[in-house]
Amino acid sequence: MIEGRQVGLRLMESQDVWLLYRWFNDRRVLEDLGSGHGYFCVSMEEEKSAVERMLQDRQATHFIIMKREGGQPIGLIGLVSIDERNASAELRIIVGEVSEWDNGLGEDAIEVLLNHAFNAKNLHRIWLRVAEYNGRAIACYRKCGFKDEGRSRHDHYHKGAWRDALLMSILDSEFRGR
């Protein structure tokens, strides 16, 4: 467990599949995720094999976000596409418990993960992509110190139209300099 102010991160395990199954079947969670999770819902079998793939992927690490008070699991955060030679990785996060939204828990989880990425894993750059219409997430990433660096035009098709995704990143020097 690595601890922040309000949340801690523990490594995801196979038995967490039921959490992911529940979160990724909640329309409110899927609504703003964009291309990565374009499906309407997911079966238990599909989620099981997705979790196995995530655990076997040596270029990825996934954590369950736990509320420190009470120990309730509230979401999933991870680094994927970890490129050790160039010291970069992509960040992905969902807060699956909708009742916990807007309490700064996601921001706290990102803070813990960035600290781990830069100060323990010695990475240099963390980047992410976010759907242009996901204003709540974009505001959170900016608060965490991510900078806009580009736009993936017509990144995915959603609600009857092509949608862009924003590309954002933070460097180790920026994280330490805040």
Next chain:
Amino acid sequence: MLQGKLVRLRYPERGDLPTFVRWFNDSETTQFLLRGPPMGLEEEEQWYADLLKHEEKVFCIETSEGKLIGNIGIMHLQWTNRNAEIGVLIGEKEYWSRGFGTEAIALLLRYMFEELNLERISLYCDETNLRAQRCYQKCGFRQEGKYRHHRFKGGVFTNDVVMSILREDWDGLNRT
């Protein structure tokens, strides 16, 4: 391929293995290596197959005429700590003491600092192997300590010197 003046470094091919086996069966060539005779071709083929699975790389040292004279490798690469070890062998004895190894090491150091972005490169070497230590010093390595009784050879335990070069040492050498 890393190209220098005297030598170039390239990846080893299966056809290089009999040459490696010949070097490792020569007790003079291997006197300061951790591994000596006997070595078999099938054993070496297994080593080669394992090599393809690692990020740790071995390169062939070739003269500008294309003659294979030795090999040099990156070992124990740790990305998070940005460090690695190197090991080098000039297997063809007529190329000893002529600057071939020194240039091969310099080429590999440039690759490791400027492409792999490492912070520290270290090696250890039999303390009686003064020829090698002088070569490493020329390349910018400094002795930083000893591993006592680190190897067993010829019936006795012997000491190794530990040498390293940091990024700041490399930058100092290349500031012009």
